Amino acid sequence: MAMIKLSATPLDVNALYQVLKAPEYGGIVTFVGTVRQWTGPIETQSIDYSAYAEMAISQLNKLAAPIEAKGARVVIVHRIGHLDLMDEAVFVGVAAAHRAEAFEWCQYLIDTLKKEVPIWKKEFDTDKVRWGD
Template sequence: MHYLRISDAPIDVGEMYQQLVAPEYGGIDMFVGTVRQWTGKIETTKIEYSAYHSMAEKQLEKIAAPIEQQGGRVVVAHRTGQLVLSDIAVFVGVAAPHRAEAFKWCQYVIDTLKHEVPIWKKEYDTDKIRWGN
């Protein structure tokens, strides 16, 4: 069963990993996204995440359901609120019977989340404020 959370609470990677461990899974793939200082020549000082919570949760359910129907497990946690450099912004983990599926599904979840889930970021850079997802 999947675990999906959008919250201002810090993300505990160890706790998220434990939700993926089970005897039926031989592969666990995880992605942890942190607040980085540099994007090319743009320097970021902090990021503020916001979400349309009910819609975001529905979208995450849609992303997780087909993977779980194929025998995988999905764990997603995304922070909201203000985060500083090196804070964990997002955790995506997928457990699968084999590593190839775990890798493929984990990349699918994070890529789809970035494009389809209504979570926005307000980047506070040294020269201006930028909006993105």
């Protein structure tokens, strides 16, 4: 069963990676999104993440279920609350028998999460506050 969580505490990336390891998996692909300082000319100082928690968890489980039904393992953990520069905001990991599937499914999960899951960020930039995705 997939590990799906929203976390108000810092992500332990190594511990999350360890959840993906198993003898049947030859490919493990992870994506870790961090708070970056620059988005083009915009300088970010920090971000607050919020979520419609019940819906976010439900949607993430729906995204993970068909991938796990194919024999893979999925871990998705997203931070909520206040994050500073370089803090880990999201961890998405897929373990699969082969690397090609692991890469494909990991990218699908992070791309779809950003488009469809009700998690929002409020960016505190040097010039103003912005709501982004």
